[in-house]
Amino acid sequence: DADVTQTPRNRITKTGKRIMLECSQTKGHDRMYWYRQDPGLGLQLIYYSFDVKDINKGEISDGYSVSRQAQAKFSLSLESAIPNQTALYFCATSESGTGALNTGELFFGEGSRLTVL
Amino acid sequence: AQRVTQPEKLLSVFKGAPVELKCNYSYSGSPELFWYVQYSRQRLQLLLRHISRESIKGFTADLNKGETSFHLKKPFAQEEDSAMYYCALSNQGGKLIFGQGTELSVKP
Numbered sequence: 001d002a003d004v005t006q007t008p009r010n011r012i013t014k015t016g017k018r019i020m021l022e023c024s025q026t027k028g029h030d031r032m033y034w035y036r037q038d039p040g041l042g043l044q045l046i047y048y049s050f051d052v053k054d055i056n057k058g059e060i061s062d063g064y065s066v067s068r069q070a071q072a073k074f075s076l077s078l079e080s081a082i083p084n085q086t087a088l089y090f091c092a093t094s095e096s097g098t099g100a101l102n103t104g105e106l107f108f109g110e111g112s113r114l115t116v117l
Numbered sequence: 118a119q120r121v122t123q124p125e126k127l128l129s130v131f132k133g134a135p136v137e138l139k140c141n142y143s144y145s146g147s148p149e150l151f152w153y154v155q156y157s158r159q160r161l162q163l164l165l166r167h168i169s170r171e172s173i174k175g176f177t178a179d180l181n182k183g184e185t186s187f188h189l190k191k192p193f194a195q196e197e198d199s200a201m202y203y204c205a206l207s208n209q210g211g212k213l214i215f216g217q218g219t220e221l222s223v224k225p
Contacts, residue, residue, distance in 0.1 A: 042217040
């Protein structure tokens with residue numbers, strides 16, 4: 001089955017360390033997203049990419065960077081992790097298209113739980 | 118500013134009771150609204166979208182532009198409906214903005 005895969009699934013690190021979360025997909029979708037989930041805050045968009053050459057900041061991009069290495073791969077980096085970046089991170093994909101063609105359906109990975117001590 | 122608000126963090130009902138999960142939004146254009154659901158140990162997935170006017174697993178949601186609401190309703194809750202529910206809005210740029218989420222607990 002076509003899928004969205006995130007690695008690592010769990011990571012514990014220390015303040016100041018560089019961390020990379022990776023996402024790969026076999027759905028053939030052009031659009032990819034990174035969200036973080038915090039209790040009481042829901043999902044907040046960090047970065048999104050509508051194709052390989054397109055990178056856009058979301059609601060909470062400070063402290064994060066991304067790389068779209070290929071249509072199928074979208075990585076999220078924390079250059080110098082801090083404790084308030086402890087969260088559950090989700091990668092998602094969707095088909096391209098706007099207006100009536102944009103169904104709005106995102107396909108999510110299983111999440112990467114990051115703990116920064 | 119685009120915003121989605123779900124005022125209830127937790128909603129607890131008994132099996133067979135009606136359930137309504139509230140969602141309000143602010144958006145200057147024509148919104149496209151969705152409900153996503155995350156069952157225990159499963160991925161977040163689309164439940165329904167307003168443009169389809171569909172009923173999924175007995176849930177319906179009506180877009181009320183006057184009240185800027187998109188509440189999710191089900192007349193008779195089942196235990197398997199227990200999950201985290203997120204309301205989401207799609208803007209003209211094609212990205213989804215999510216609300217804070219409501220945890221629904223259906224007790225036997």
